[in-house]
Amino acid sequence: MDDAFNDFVVARWPRLVRSAVLLGCSTAEAEDVVQTTLEKCLTSWGRVERAGNRDAYVYRVLVNTFRGSRRRRWTGERPTGTLPDHEVVPDPTTGVDDTDAITRALARLTDDQRAAVILRFYAGLDERQMAEALGVAPGTVKSRLSRALGALTHDPNLQELRGLTCTTTD
Numbered sequence: 001m002d003d004a005f006n007d008f009v010v011a012r013w014p015r016l017v018r019s020a021v022l023l024g025c026s027t028a029e030a031e032d033v034v035q036t037t038l039e040k041c042l043t044s045w046g047r048v049e050r051a052g053n054r055d056a057y058v059y060r061v062l063v064n065t066f067r068g069s070r071r072r073r074w075t076g077e078r079p080t081g082t083l084p085d086h087e088v089v090p091d092p093t094t095g096v097d098d099t100d101a102i103t104r105a106l107a108r109l110t111d112d113q114r115a116a117v118i119l120r121f122y123a124g125l126d127e128r129q130m131a132e133a134l135g136v137a138p139g140t141v142k143s144r145l146s147r148a149l150g151a152l153t154h155d156p157n158l159q160e161l162r163g164l165t166c167t168t169t170d
Contacts, residue, residue, distance in 0.1 A: 113148035
Protein backbone atom coordinates (compact mmCIF):
# COMPACT_ATOMS: atom_id res chain seq x y z
CA MET A 1 0.00 0.00 0.00
CA ASP A 2 2.77 2.47 0.89
CA ASP A 3 4.43 2.26 -2.52
CA ALA A 4 1.16 2.63 -4.41
CA PHE A 5 0.14 5.63 -2.31
CA ASN A 6 3.58 7.24 -2.56
CA ASP A 7 3.61 6.80 -6.33
CA PHE A 8 0.14 8.33 -6.52
CA VAL A 9 1.14 11.34 -4.41
CA VAL A 10 4.36 11.97 -6.35
CA ALA A 11 2.51 11.83 -9.67
CA ARG A 12 -0.51 13.94 -8.61
CA TRP A 13 0.78 16.45 -6.04
CA PRO A 14 1.50 19.40 -8.38
CA ARG A 15 -1.79 19.06 -10.24
CA LEU A 16 -3.80 18.70 -7.02
CA VAL A 17 -2.15 21.80 -5.53
CA ARG A 18 -2.75 23.79 -8.70
CA SER A 19 -6.38 22.62 -8.75
CA ALA A 20 -6.84 23.85 -5.18
CA VAL A 21 -5.31 27.21 -6.14
CA LEU A 22 -7.71 27.47 -9.05
CA LEU A 23 -10.60 26.63 -6.73
CA GLY A 24 -9.72 29.76 -4.75
CA CYS A 25 -6.92 28.95 -2.28
CA SER A 26 -3.63 30.73 -1.85
CA THR A 27 -0.64 28.51 -2.59
CA ALA A 28 -0.07 27.83 1.11
CA GLU A 29 -3.77 27.07 1.69
CA ALA A 30 -3.80 24.84 -1.39
CA GLU A 31 -0.92 22.78 -0.05
CA ASP A 32 -2.76 22.41 3.28
CA VAL A 33 -6.01 21.41 1.55
CA VAL A 34 -4.19 18.85 -0.61
CA GLN A 35 -2.30 17.48 2.39
CA THR A 36 -5.56 17.07 4.30
CA THR A 37 -7.13 15.47 1.22
CA LEU A 38 -4.28 13.00 0.90
CA GLU A 39 -4.39 12.21 4.63
CA LYS A 40 -8.06 11.31 4.24
CA CYS A 41 -7.26 9.20 1.19
CA LEU A 42 -4.40 7.42 2.96
CA THR A 43 -6.61 6.36 5.84
CA SER A 44 -9.03 4.79 3.36
CA TRP A 45 -6.54 3.88 0.62
CA GLY A 46 -8.18 0.51 0.06
CA ARG A 47 -11.43 2.26 -0.81
CA VAL A 48 -9.58 4.66 -3.12
CA GLU A 49 -7.92 1.74 -4.94
CA ARG A 50 -11.27 -0.03 -5.36
CA ALA A 51 -12.90 3.10 -6.79
CA GLY A 52 -13.72 2.95 -10.48
CA ASN A 53 -11.59 6.02 -11.05
CA ARG A 54 -8.99 6.98 -8.45
CA ASP A 55 -8.56 10.50 -9.76
CA ALA A 56 -12.28 11.25 -9.64
CA TYR A 57 -12.43 9.86 -6.09
CA VAL A 58 -9.49 11.97 -4.93
CA TYR A 59 -10.81 15.11 -6.64
CA ARG A 60 -14.14 14.60 -4.89
CA VAL A 61 -12.30 14.46 -1.56
CA LEU A 62 -10.35 17.57 -2.62
CA VAL A 63 -13.47 19.56 -3.50
CA ASN A 64 -15.20 18.49 -0.26
CA THR A 65 -12.10 19.34 1.78
CA PHE A 66 -11.87 22.74 0.09
CA ARG A 67 -15.53 23.46 0.79
CA GLY A 68 -15.11 22.32 4.39
CA SER A 69 -12.12 24.59 4.86
CA ARG A 70 -14.22 27.55 3.78
CA ARG A 71 -16.86 26.79 6.41
CA ARG A 72 -14.44 26.92 9.32
CA ARG A 73 -13.46 30.22 10.88
CA TRP A 74 -10.21 29.10 12.45
CA THR A 75 -7.78 26.77 10.71
CA GLY A 76 -5.60 26.04 13.71
CA GLU A 77 -2.62 27.91 12.29
CA ARG A 78 -0.91 30.87 13.87
CA PRO A 79 1.12 33.51 12.03
CA THR A 80 4.83 33.69 12.72
CA GLY A 81 7.12 36.70 12.82
CA THR A 82 10.00 35.02 11.02
CA LEU A 83 9.99 33.30 7.68
CA PRO A 84 12.47 30.64 6.60
CA ASP A 85 15.48 32.03 4.72
CA HIS A 86 15.48 29.28 2.11
CA GLU A 87 12.11 30.20 0.64
CA VAL A 88 12.31 30.80 -3.11
CA VAL A 89 10.26 33.75 -4.32
CA PRO A 90 9.14 33.51 -7.96
CA ASP A 91 9.49 36.47 -10.28
CA PRO A 92 6.30 38.45 -9.53
CA THR A 93 6.08 39.98 -12.99
CA THR A 94 5.82 36.75 -14.97
CA GLY A 95 2.33 36.51 -16.44
CA VAL A 96 0.81 38.86 -13.87
CA ASP A 97 -1.81 40.32 -16.19
CA ASP A 98 -2.91 36.94 -17.52
CA THR A 99 -2.99 35.36 -14.08
CA ASP A 100 -4.88 38.29 -12.60
CA ALA A 101 -7.51 38.32 -15.35
CA ILE A 102 -8.04 34.57 -15.13
CA THR A 103 -8.15 34.57 -11.33
CA ARG A 104 -10.70 37.40 -11.28
CA ALA A 105 -12.82 35.70 -13.92
CA LEU A 106 -12.80 32.40 -12.00
CA ALA A 107 -13.64 34.24 -8.77
CA ARG A 108 -16.81 35.63 -10.40
CA LEU A 109 -18.12 32.10 -11.01
CA THR A 110 -20.16 30.27 -8.41
CA ASP A 111 -18.25 27.65 -6.41
CA ASP A 112 -19.99 24.86 -8.34
CA GLN A 113 -19.20 26.42 -11.71
CA ARG A 114 -15.58 27.04 -10.76
CA ALA A 115 -15.19 23.45 -9.60
CA ALA A 116 -16.64 22.21 -12.89
CA VAL A 117 -14.21 24.33 -14.94
CA ILE A 118 -11.21 23.25 -12.88
CA LEU A 119 -12.08 19.56 -12.96
CA ARG A 120 -12.76 19.59 -16.71
CA PHE A 121 -10.07 21.82 -18.13
CA TYR A 122 -7.31 21.63 -15.56
CA ALA A 123 -7.70 18.19 -14.03
CA GLY A 124 -8.80 16.75 -17.38
CA LEU A 125 -11.70 14.73 -16.02
CA ASP A 126 -14.48 13.71 -18.40
CA GLU A 127 -18.15 14.37 -17.63
CA ARG A 128 -18.69 11.01 -15.95
CA GLN A 129 -15.62 11.46 -13.75
CA MET A 130 -16.65 15.02 -12.92
CA ALA A 131 -20.12 13.84 -11.94
CA GLU A 132 -18.55 11.25 -9.67
CA ALA A 133 -16.12 13.77 -8.18
CA LEU A 134 -18.84 16.36 -7.52
CA GLY A 135 -21.50 13.87 -6.46
CA VAL A 136 -24.04 15.07 -9.02
CA ALA A 137 -25.70 13.75 -12.17
CA PRO A 138 -23.86 14.07 -15.52
CA GLY A 139 -26.57 16.44 -16.77
CA THR A 140 -25.89 18.76 -13.83
CA VAL A 141 -22.20 18.75 -14.73
CA LYS A 142 -23.05 19.71 -18.31
CA SER A 143 -25.30 22.59 -17.26
CA ARG A 144 -22.80 23.92 -14.69
CA LEU A 145 -20.01 23.78 -17.23
CA SER A 146 -22.15 25.41 -19.92
CA ARG A 147 -23.13 28.28 -17.64
CA ALA A 148 -19.54 28.73 -16.48
CA LEU A 149 -18.21 28.84 -20.04
CA GLY A 150 -20.90 31.34 -20.97
CA ALA A 151 -19.89 33.57 -18.08
CA LEU A 152 -16.20 33.27 -18.95
CA THR A 153 -16.90 34.01 -22.61
CA HIS A 154 -18.56 37.30 -21.70
CA ASP A 155 -16.12 38.27 -18.94
CA PRO A 156 -14.73 41.70 -19.91
CA ASN A 157 -11.32 41.03 -18.36
CA LEU A 158 -10.82 37.90 -20.43
CA GLN A 159 -12.01 39.67 -23.57
CA GLU A 160 -9.51 42.42 -22.84
CA LEU A 161 -6.82 39.80 -22.41
CA ARG A 162 -7.65 38.35 -25.81
CA GLY A 163 -7.69 41.84 -27.33
CA LEU A 164 -11.44 41.79 -27.96
CA THR A 165 -13.86 44.51 -27.05
CA CYS A 166 -17.19 43.87 -25.44
CA THR A 167 -20.06 45.59 -27.17
CA THR A 168 -23.67 45.26 -26.27
CA THR A 169 -26.67 46.04 -28.38
CA ASP A 170 -29.94 47.03 -26.82
